[in-house]
Amino acid sequence: MSDSLFIGIGAVAVMGFGALFVVHGRLMRRKVEHLRQVGRRASAVVVSYEYKTDADGESTRYPLVQFSAPDGHLVTAHTDFGGDLIPKIGDHVDVLFDPERPEEAHIDSHLSDTMNRLAGVIGWAVAGRLLAPLKRITATARRVSEERLGERIPAAGPHDELRELGETLNSMLDRLADSFDAQRRFVANASHELRSPLTVIRSEAEVALANPEPDLDELRGMAASVVQASRRTEALLASLLILARSQRGLVQSGPVDLADTAAAAAELTADAAGTESVRLTLELEPAVIEGDRALLERLAANLLENGVRYNRPGGFVVVRTRRVDGAAELEVENSGPLVDRAAAGRLAEPFER
Numbered sequence: 196m197s198d199s200l201f202i203g204i205g206a207v208a209v210m211g212f213g214a215l216f217v218v219h220g221r222l223m224r225r226k227v228e229h230l231r232q233v234g235r236r237a238s239a240v241v242v243s244y245e246y247k248t249d250a251d252g253e254s255t256r257y258p259l260v261q262f263s264a265p266d267g268h269l270v271t272a273h274t275d276f277g278g279d280l281i282p283k284i285g286d287h288v289d290v291l292f293d294p295e296r297p298e299e300a301h302i303d304s305h306l307s308d309t310m311n312r313l314a315g316v317i318g319w320a321v322a323g324r325l326l327a328p329l330k331r332i333t334a335t336a337r338r339v340s341e342e343r344l345g346e347r348i349p350a351a352g353p354h355d356e357l358r359e360l361g362e363t364l365n366s367m368l369d370r371l372a373d374s375f376d377a378q379r380r381f382v383a384n385a386s387h388e389l390r391s392p393l394t395v396i397r398s399e400a401e402v403a404l405a406n407p408e409p410d411l412d413e414l415r416g417m418a419a420s421v422v423q424a425s426r427r428t429e430a431l432l433a434s435l436l437i438l439a440r441s442q443r444g445l446v447q448s449g450p451v452d453l454a455d456t457a458a459a460a461a462e463l464t465a466d467a468a469g470t471e472s473v474r475l476t477l478e479l480e481p482a483v484i485e486g487d488r489a490l491l492e493r494l495a496a497n498l499l500e501n502g503v504r505y506n507r508p509g510g511f512v513v514v515r516t517r518r519v520d521g522a523a524e525l526e527v528e529n530s531g532p533l534v535d536r537a538a539a540g541r542l543a544e545p546f547e548r
Contacts, residue, residue, distance in 0.1 A: 237262040239290045239300070241282045245273065258282055260290055264297050272300035328357040332364065344372040388431055392424040399424075451488045453495070453516040453525045454479040460495035461514060468503045473529075474511040475503075482516040482523035495525060502529040 239262035246254045257274055258281050264270045272292060282288050282302070290300040335348045347368060348361040399417045403409055409417075461477055468475045484491075495514075502512040510530035517524055534542070 395424040
């Protein structure tokens with residue numbers, strides 16, 4: 196038998212005994228409280244024993260006691276305190292009994308009180324043992340914050356429901372940490388991207404203001420730079436809105452043909468491809484999927500723009516759409532330099548170049 200199986204069986208046994216002690220203790224306390232309210236107390240003597248057999252065939256010895264009832268006659272009563280620690284024949288004990296049923300008595304001695312207290316202590320210890328993992332989970336959850344997402348719940352012990360709960364919460368914390376990290380990177384990159392065109396606009400304006408007598412060509416050059424920087428800012432803001440929309444999840448969805456989105460993206464990048472002397476080739480077959488048309492058009496446009504921008508003069512960009520094994524596929528291939536394998540995993544991150 197393995198150690199883990201032995202420990203598991205032992206834990207189940209301890210919990211079972213603890214539960215029995217707790218139930219026994221509660222029942223005995225209720226009975227004693229009732230007898231102390233409505234019953235009578237008497238001094239009794241143990242005269243003999245009786246044996247009771249449970250459903251498992253186990254026999255338990257219980258003392259029979261005698262005492263004088265309030266009306267003076269002698270009563271022989273059964274007791275509810277059995278086991279190996281019962282009083283001996285001839286011992287004097289205090290009993291509690293109901294005047295209406297004096298033949299059933301409760302031995303109200305220090306020994307029975309000790310057993311009741313022992314049941315309470317064992318029940319408290321077992322309950323504390325069982326609740327300890329929940330206390331650790333609660334303490335960890337309270338320590339977790341946006342600045343302390345590295346906290347994790349110790350996942351140890353047997354593979355039970357509590358361990359499964361801890362592992363599930365740890366997985367949730369991992370996703371939250373990744374989400375916060377992505378949000379921080381998004382804010383940092385967005386700030387950096389917006390700073391560049393704003394710096395150009397401010398620099399051009401400061402240069403123009405520094406010249407007390409600027410000529411027309413200088414003003415036109417400044418205006419052209421400002422317009423170009425403004426367009427870049429506008430395009431960046433539009434991309435940020437689309438990116439924020441995509442991270443919220445799909446608000447609206449419907450059938451979209453990737454061939455149509457690729458054709459629209461190619462039309463938008465045709466001028467840039469001509470300027471860079473890049474040949475743009477379309478090999479489009481119907482490929483319908485469920486999605487957001489605006490986001491899919493932005494996706495295709497990003498791929499084509501990168502294919503043109505990170506290329507060589509006189510190179511090519513080939514755009515293909517098709518159905519492969521029941522799935523829609525959009526492929527953009529260019530003649531630019533190969534992407535480093537280590538950097539390939541970051542290409543889906545916002546603002547990655």
